[in-house]
Amino acid sequence: MISHVDYLSEKDTVPMLICFVVPCYNEEESLPLFYDEACRVANVLRQQSHAEAEFIFVDDGSGDKTLEKLRALHAKDERVHYISFSRNFGKEAGLYAGLKAAKGDYVATLDADLQDPPSLIPEMLQFLLENKDYDCVATRRKTRKGEPPIRSFFAKMFYRIINKMSGTEIVDGARDFRFMTRKFVDAVLSLSEYNRFSKGIFSWVGFKTHWISYENIERAAGKTKWNFWSLFKYSIEGIAGFSTxxxxxxxxxxxxxxxxxxxxxxxxxxxxxxxxxxxxxxxxxxxxxxxxxxxxxxxxxxxxxxxxxxxxxxKHRPLYLTKETDGEDRRFTPSANV
Structure with missing residues (x-):
């Protein structure tokens, strides 16, 4: 197994930093489960690749005790950082805020409900370390097992339609669970558009991407925030954003x-x-x-x-407004759509 140490020069002594970017909306039940699993994965990363990890949670205006849970996690673990929005701005804004706050050599984006298994991250890192011509490892679901049949049908139709209409390929079943190099993250952040469709943005910026497929995983706790109407609006956003x-x-x-x-x-x-x-x-x-x-x-x-x-x-309105952070100003600067 190749570790990060093998790629360090004699002058390089700073350990590699990996940031976990986790958008959260009413995830008070899932957060303790996710944190435990993320800590386990962080220990694996330290042992295998001599890498340090930090966790950046973005509270998207939750109405439950998500923010309280994040305060408590930060108080007991200095690796935990958080951004809390003034209201619900949507997952796309949460992803952008997390990526903007992440300063790591590598950045992973994943959900707090454990439908995106953190256990895959060591494998993702190892692939990028061994294949320098790749800048991203992305995930997709093999099947839509456990999903309502009607929802699955319309999801498949959406991917067929947008791939015929758009010059940007959107992979069927693609998740927002990705592991990216600093170069890839900076490219994504350079697209500061207000109307964001991350699946399209990730593809549009280019760079070689390696895909990992896995079986659909049910939520560890809580209820999904996506319904048919919200997914329909999201699909319209994608089509309008990446096709004329x-x-x-x-x-x-x-x-x-x-x-x-x-x-x-x-x-x-x-x-x-x-x-x-x-x-x-x-x-x-x-x-x-x-x-x-x-x-x-x-x-x-x-x-x-x-x-x-x-x-x-x-109108150049900001993508989000920050109500509270853990206090590290260098990370959490207000976002403006410029």
């Missing part, structure tokens, strides 16, 4: 409808010249008008979605 095909599609529909209308006018004129102009047929006319009106509203909605993204970007 819907705009082209709306233009195509507009041209197609104009063509059909032009042909319809010719048919009406020819029929009137040959057979007269009967009054009958208004129900079909109303149906066609409703169809065309619906298509117009649909296309306007697509344009409006992209316009709304532009509107939120140009």
């Amino acid at each position: 095909v819907p705009l082209a599609l709306s233009s195509f529909l507009g041209v197609f409808c104009c063509l059909i209308a032009f042909i319809g006018i010719i048919v009406v004129v020819v029929r009137a010249l040959l057979f007269g102009d009967p009054v009958a047929g208004w129900p079909s006319m109303i149906s066609i008008m409703l169809l065309i009106g619906g298509l117009q509203l649909f296309c306007i909605g697509i344009v409006g979605e992209y316009l709304s993204k532009t509107y939120t970007e140009v």
